[in-house]
Amino acid sequence: MATYVTGGTPPYQSKITATGTFDDSSAIKLPKESTLISQNGWITHTFEKPLSKATIEIDIKDSQNRTASKEKEYVKPKAEKEPAGKPNP
Numbered sequence: 001m002a003t004y005v006t007g008g009t010p011p012y013q014s015k016i017t018a019t020g021t022f023d024d025s026s027a028i029k030l031p032k033e034s035t036l037i038s039q040n041g042w043i044t045h046t047f048e049k050p051l052s053k054a055t056i057e058i059d060i061k062d063s064q065n066r067t068a069s070k071e072k073e074y075v076k077p078k079a080e081k082e083p084a085g086k087p088n089p
Contacts, residue, residue, distance in 0.1 A: 001016075001044065001045050001046075001047070001056065002042065002043070002044045003042075003043050003044075003058060003070075004041050004042055004043070005038065005041040005042075005043060005060055005062075005068075006041065008060075008062030008063075008064065008066055008068075009062045009063045009064050009066075010038070010039050010040070010041065010062065010063060011037050011038060011039050011062075011063055012037070012038045012041065012043070012060055012061070012062050012063075013035060013036070013037055013060070013061045013062075014035065014036045014037075014038065014043045014058055014059065014060050014061075015035050015036075015058070015059045016030065016036070016045050016056065016057070016058055017030065017056075017057045017059075018030060018047075018054050018055065018056045018057070019054065019055050020051065020052070020053045020054030020055055020074070021051075021052045021053055021054070022047075022048075022049040022050060022051060022052060023049060023050045023051070023052050023076070024049065025052070026049075028047070028051070028054055043058065043060075050076070051074055051076060052075075052076050053074065053075050053076065054073075054074045055071065055072075055073055055074075056071070056072050056074060057069065057070070057071040057072075058070050058071075
C-alpha cells in the first residue's frame with residue numbers, strides 16, 4: 001500500500017490500522033508498532049500476505065502536531081476467467 005501526504009510540515013508520522021481478511025481467510029494482524037515516519041510525504045506499508053477484503057485507516061500527524069485521517073475500503077478484484085481452450089479448426 002502506498003499513499004502521499006500533501007500540506008503540513010514534515011516529518012510526517014503515520015499510524016496504520018486495518019481490519020479484514022487475507023486471501024487465506026485469516027484475520028489481518030498488524031505489528032503493535034505500525035507507526036511510520038516520512039520526510040518526503042510518501043508512506044508505504046507492505047502487508048504480510050495478499051489482502052482479500054479490508055478497511056484500512058491511516059492517521060497522519062505533522063511536525064506541528066496537525067492531524068488528518070483517511071479511511072479506505074479495499075476489496076480484491078475478481079480474476080478474469082481464462083478461456084476454456086483454443087478451438088480446433
